[in-house]
Each structure stands twice: as structure tokens, then as C-alpha cells.
Amino acid sequence: MPMVDWTLDDEDTVLIAVEETDAAPGRPRKRKRLLFLRNGKAITGLVILGFFVVLAIIGPWIAPYDPSASSPDLLQPPSWEHWLGTDHLGRDILSQIIVGTRNVLVVSFVAAFAATLIGAVVGITAGYLGGAGDETLSALSNVFLVIPQLPLIIIVAGQLPTTGGLIVALVIGITGWAWGARVLRAQTLSLRRRDFVEAARASGERTWRLVFVEILPNLTAILAAGFIGTVTFAVLSLITLSFIGILPVSEWNWGTILFWAQNNLALQRGAWWWFVPAGLCIALLGMALTFINFGIDEFVNPRLRSTGANAKALRRRGIRPRVGFTPVVREAPARKKEDRP
Known part of the structure; x- marks a missing residue:
């Protein structure tokens, strides 16, 4: 290029x-x-995302308190003992945020991996096969494309006796692959008739080698962009479900903190330290994913x-x-x- x-x-x-x-x-x-690593937006996004990944890995070991342990310090503002204050039961807010980071990232990355894998299999297969197989897989993609994901997750979570973050991740992954599959199908239709693919086919290369060696490397940037987009949607879905109380409130994540703050009127009581740090973490993670997506877009678009x-x-x-x-x-x-x- x-x-x-x-x-x-x-x-x-x-x-x-x-x-x-x-x-x-x-x-x-x-x-x-x-060139991608020289992009300022991509570097900024990767640094912020890397910070949260490290925090998710070592969070339970560096948390100063047990996030579920009560104390006599009820609804205290930030201090040397509690850097981000305490809630109505005296639980440390900083510990809740640190421990909850792992749940947020695990759910979002599992959902993104599942959706990207299913979308890649369906989209590339439909684009490469063509004919009746293409029509069938395209119709399946169209069906999943119109399914409202968040209401479906709420219904599934309400019907199951125990609903955890992994169940939400799997539901997001199963229902969130259609858009990526459509994009990959269109790109595969364009690539399968290119000269380098035709030359490899004429030289006797097998189908699996044509797909994995000739076509798939040219779809890497699209797969990465779809993965980042699904991670963003999964984070927002998990926060939303925790905030409205669909998921168990005993599993700490940033949405659970906002759930307790909303139910105990933190805003009306002036306890800004109860909801502002969690909101900033959500905003920073969303900004990091957006910057990475911008970097991928600038890398792909000439x-x-x-x-x-x-x-x-x-x-x-x-x-x-x-x-x-x-x-x-x-x-x-x-x-x-x-x-x-």
C-alpha cells in the first residue's frame, strides 16, 4: 500500500x-x-486498557479491604483510611472498584471472543461458499441481526435460577455476532476473486489453506474492530444489568456499586464518592476502547x-x-x- x-x-x-x-x-x-503502534489514539487506548487489565489480574491481592466487609465508618468521605470513602454499611469503595474490575473485563472479553468467533465462522464461510450456503447463512444472520439483545438478556436472566456474569457473556456472544458476520461476508466476497486467491487456487492449494492463509490475514483488522466493538457493548450491557438489579448484587462490578448508590440515594445525600469513581472507570474504559477502534480505523483506511x-x-x-x-x-x-x- x-x-x-x-x-x-x-x-x-x-x-x-x-x-x-x-x-x-x-x-x-x-x-x-x-504504523498502528505509532498512532497516538491507539497508544492512549492501549495504555488505559492495559492498566485495567493489570488491575483485574492483581486486584483481589492489592485491595486494601474485603469489599463486602462492613465497618463502623458509615458513609464516610475519602480519607487516609478509605481513599474513596465508604458506603452506607461502611464498606470500602476503592476495594469494590478494584475487585469489580475483573468481573467487568472477564465478561466483556468472553462475550467479545464468542461473538467474534461465531461471526468469523459464519461470515467467512458464507462469503467463500456462495450459492445456497451463502443464502442460508445470510438469512440466519439477518434473523439474529434483528433480535433485541438487551431485552433478550433480561428475559434469559430472569428465567434462570442463578444468573452470573458468564451467562450474560454467553448470551451476548450468541446474539451479538450477526453484524460482524455481515461485514466479513462482504469482504470475503470481494477477496475470493482477487488475483492472489485465484493464483493459489490454480496452484492446487486446498480450501482450508485458501481461507486461513490467503483470506483470513486480510480480515485481521476487521476482526479486531468487531472484537473491540463487542467488548464495548458487553461492558455497557453488564453495567446496565447490574444497575437495574438483574444480576446478583453480591458479585461486585462497577454496575453493582452504582446499584447500591442509587438505591440508597447517594446523590441526594451528597455522597459523591459513592458513584463518581465507578462512573469515571466506566468512562475511561469506554474511551480506551473507542481510541483503539479509532486507531484500527485509521490503520485500515488509507x-x-x-x-x-x-x-x-x-x-x-x-x-x-x-x-x-x-x-x-x-x-x-x-x-x-x-x-x-
């Missing part, structure tokens, strides 16, 4: 987009591979990739890049001899 290097012609003040290929002789292709890679150089020249416009190579018109000074 050609890269675009923006330059400014000082003599005629014309913005020129010069194409620069990665396939120059003797030049490694590391620039293209590391227009966004070229603009993002040269954004700093453009700003130094006082030019604000506009996303959505295709760079056009413009050459300064030759001046006539009589026009020259």
Missing part, C-alpha cells in the same frame, strides 16, 4: 501529496507494520492512515488536515519567462 508524504511548495504555496511506496529495494516494511501519519507535519506548517478528502497530486504551473522577476 503506497504511503503519502505531504510536502509544501514554498514558492507557489501548493500542497503536494507525494506517494512513497514501502516496497523500495532494500527497505524493510517495518514502517507499515509499526485516507485516514496517510492523514494521521503526517498530521504533525501538517500542523507544523499551519495546515489543518481534513479527513474524508482524497489527497490529490498537484503540480505548480510553469511560469513564463516574462512573468519571472
Whole structure:
């Protein structure tokens, strides 16, 4: 994929987009591979997400108190003993947030993995097979596409005797794969007739090798974007179900903290420390996932990739890049001899 290097012609003040290929002789292709990691949004999102992942792994060992243990310090503001204060039963808010991080991430990642796996199998199979198989799998995707996920999760959770986070994750994964499958099907239909796939087929490559070696690597970015989107939806679904009391309130997560704060009128009592930290954690995690998704989008889209890679150089020249416009190579018109000074 050609890269675009923006330059400014000082003599005629014309913005020129010069194409620069990665396939120059003797030049490694590391620039293209590391372009995603050089993206500021992607780096910011990965750092924030990594912090929450580490907190989920070591959280139960570093929590200062048992999140369910009561104490005489009822509804106390932040202090040296309780950094984020206590609730109406004297339970430590910081410990609840630290311990609840694991439940949030486990449920969201399990749901995203299940939905991405099912969507990849259905979408790639439908796009590669075509014909009756494509029509059948597309009809199945359309059925699941119109199923309202959150009401279905509430119904399933209400019918089961014991409902935990993993049940919610599996329901989200089973019902949330249709949109990704549609996108993967469309991309597979485009890739299966490309020259490199036809050449591999003509050389006698088996079907599984055509799918896993020739087609699937070109769908990696789409799979990653769908995975991140499903993680975001799973986090919001878990928080919503815990907040309205569908899930057991004994399983700590950020939504459970908001459930207890809402039921005990934390806002009316001025106990801001009871709900603000949990809300900030939800917002930070959502922002991290959004930044990662933006980074993937800029990595996949050539227009966004070229603009993002040269954004700093453009700003130094006082030019604000506009996303959505295709760079056009413009050459300064030759001046006539009589026009020259």
C-alpha cells in the first residue's frame, strides 16, 4: 500500500501529496507494520486498557479491604483510611472498584471472543461458499441481526435460577455476532476473486489453506474492530444489568456499586464518592476502547492512515488536515519567462 508524504511548495504555496511506496529495494516494511503502534489514539487506548487489565489480574491481592466487609465508618468521605470513602454499611469503595474490575473485563472479553468467533465462522464461510450456503447463512444472520439483545438478556436472566456474569457473556456472544458476520461476508466476497486467491487456487492449494492463509490475514483488522466493538457493548450491557438489579448484587462490578448508590440515594445525600469513581472507570474504559477502534480505523483506511501519519507535519506548517478528502497530486504551473522577476 503506497504511503503519502505531504510536502509544501514554498514558492507557489501548493500542497503536494507525494506517494512513497514501502516496497523500495532494500527497505524493510517495518514502517507499515509499526504504523498502528505509532498512532497516538491507539497508544492512549492501549495504555488505559492495559492498566485495567493489570488491575483485574492483581486486584483481589492489592485491595486494601474485603469489599463486602462492613465497618463502623458509615458513609464516610475519602480519607487516609478509605481513599474513596465508604458506603452506607461502611464498606470500602476503592476495594469494590478494584475487585469489580475483573468481573467487568472477564465478561466483556468472553462475550467479545464468542461473538467474534461465531461471526468469523459464519461470515467467512458464507462469503467463500456462495450459492445456497451463502443464502442460508445470510438469512440466519439477518434473523439474529434483528433480535433485541438487551431485552433478550433480561428475559434469559430472569428465567434462570442463578444468573452470573458468564451467562450474560454467553448470551451476548450468541446474539451479538450477526453484524460482524455481515461485514466479513462482504469482504470475503470481494477477496475470493482477487488475483492472489485465484493464483493459489490454480496452484492446487486446498480450501482450508485458501481461507486461513490467503483470506483470513486480510480480515485481521476487521476482526479486531468487531472484537473491540463487542467488548464495548458487553461492558455497557453488564453495567446496565447490574444497575437495574438483574444480576446478583453480591458479585461486585462497577454496575453493582452504582446499584447500591442509587438505591440508597447517594446523590441526594451528597455522597459523591459513592458513584463518581465507578462512573469515571466506566468512562475511561469506554474511551480506551473507542481510541483503539479509532486507531484500527485509521490503520485500515488509507485516507485516514496517510492523514494521521503526517498530521504533525501538517500542523507544523499551519495546515489543518481534513479527513474524508482524497489527497490529490498537484503540480505548480510553469511560469513564463516574462512573468519571472
